[in-house]
Amino acid sequence: MAELAVDKHVKYILAVEKNKDSFESVVMDPLRMNGAYWGLTALDLLGKLDSVNVDEVISWILKCQHESGGFSGNIGHDPHILYTLSAVQVLALFNKLDVLDIDKVATYITRLQNEDGSFSGDMWGEVDTRFSYIAICCLSILCCLGKINVEKAVSYILSCKNLDGGFGCTPGGESHAGQIFCCVGALALTGSLHYVDKDLLGWWLCERQVKSGGLNGRPEKLPDVCYSWWVLSSLIMIDRVHWIDKEKLVKFILDCQDVENGGISDRPDDAVDVYHTYFGVAGLSLLNYPGLKAIDPAYALPVDVVNRIFFSG
Ligand code: GRG
Numbered sequence: 001m002a003e004l005a006v007d008k009h010v011k012y013i014l015a016v017e018k019n020k021d022s023f024e025s026v027v028m029d030p031l032r033m034n035g036a037y038w039g040l041t042a043l044d045l046l047g048k049l050d051s052v053n054v055d056e057v058i059s060w061i062l063k064c065q066h067e068s069g070g071f072s073g074n075i076g077h078d079p080h081i082l083y084t085l086s087a088v089q090v091l092a093l094f095n096k097l098d099v100l101d102i103d104k105v106a107t108y109i110t111r112l113q114n115e116d117g118s119f120s121g122d123m124w125g126e127v128d129t130r131f132s133y134i135a136i137c138c139l140s141i142l143c144c145l146g147k148i149n150v151e152k153a154v155s156y157i158l159s160c161k162n163l164d165g166g167f168g169c170t171p172g173g174e175s176h177a178g179q180i181f182c183c184v185g186a187l188a189l190t191g192s193l194h195y196v197d198k199d200l201l202g203w204w205l206c207e208r209q210v211k212s213g214g215l216n217g218r219p220e221k222l223p224d225v226c227y228s229w230w231v232l233s234s235l236i237m238i239d240r241v242h243w244i245d246k247e248k249l250v251k252f253i254l255d256c257q258d259v260e261n262g263g264i265s266d267r268p269d270d271a272v273d274v275y276h277t278y279f280g281v282a283g284l285s286l287l288n289y290p291g292l293k294a295i296d297p298a299y300a301l302p303v304d305v306v307n308r309i310f311f312s313g
Pocket residue numbers: 082130133134177178179181182216217218221222224226230299300
């Protein structure tokens with residue numbers, strides 16, 4: 001079986017980060033904060049975070065912060081809860097959370113909670129369980145969970161649970177692995193996993209593995225490397241990861257590498273991108289692939305980073 005082409009992937013991620021004029025960077029421009037999180041977290045898991053210029057990254061992140069406390073995807077764009085979590089996660093990677101006015105960021109997030117416990121993504125109001133996860137993860141990293149109504153947040157998430165054991169983006173929404181990660185992650189971070197029927201959900205999740213060993217996001221869909229994160233992290237959080245064939249999944253992810261130029265794609269022979277490179281590396285980390293740092297399935301940050309946040313004075 002092919003091995004993980006660590007050096008090639010490091011080179012690929014650094015090139016995407018640096019070459020701001022490349023096709024991918026221009027296209028991804030409004031989402032650059034997410035891209036920074038994907039690329040830098042993957043680099044950290046590969047043991048190469050020290051090859052980036054920390055001061056440059058931090059000063060750019062701070063230029064993306066708004067008066068409201070929220071962060072945008074790039075300088076001059078509107079703030080959104082999505083980019084706010086990415087900004088906080090990247091600062092955590094570099095052990096630089098102290099550059100933040102924590103109260104200000106926490107207030108931005110707290111104001112996005114609605115009466116029914118759900119969260120909007122920004123001032124325009126779209127509601128989605130993705131935003132519930134993001135709010136809870138971000139506030140937990142900032143040690144400010146007490147600022148929101150956690151009980152209502154949990155009860156909204158539970159109202160999005162389906163009869164198949166999965167979760168959707170709003171009540172009645174179809175179960176989807178990405179949404180399941182968000183709901184299970186939020187429940188894990190609030191100590192509420194006892195509300196999940198682990199056997200029922202575990203069954204739905206392990207049925208996502210297809211012949212090639214890859215995982216899809218819902219029934220009848222194609223496998224995709226990013227579900228190695230969304231599905232696997234959920235299975236780990238509910239203690240059912242032994243229900244899938246780990247070796248076959250490792251092989252599927254390794255088959256999606258560009259072994260010449262670096263990077264990982266969604267499926268074998270497709271074009272690589274930094275998003276799937278991150279999810280491939282993160283998936284392999286969850287599968288205990290040798291040489292990679294361990295990643296925390298709920299915080300989506302390396303375990304040593306999470307430990308530093310909570311256990312270092
Ligand atoms: C910190 C890891 C992390 C996440 C932050 C943004 C977010 C929180 C979570 C997103 C969860 C989500 C909904 C992921 C799914 C993304 C995805 C691949 C959607 C594709 O859906 P379709 O219907 O594709 O286009 P399928 O695979 O169903 O054909």
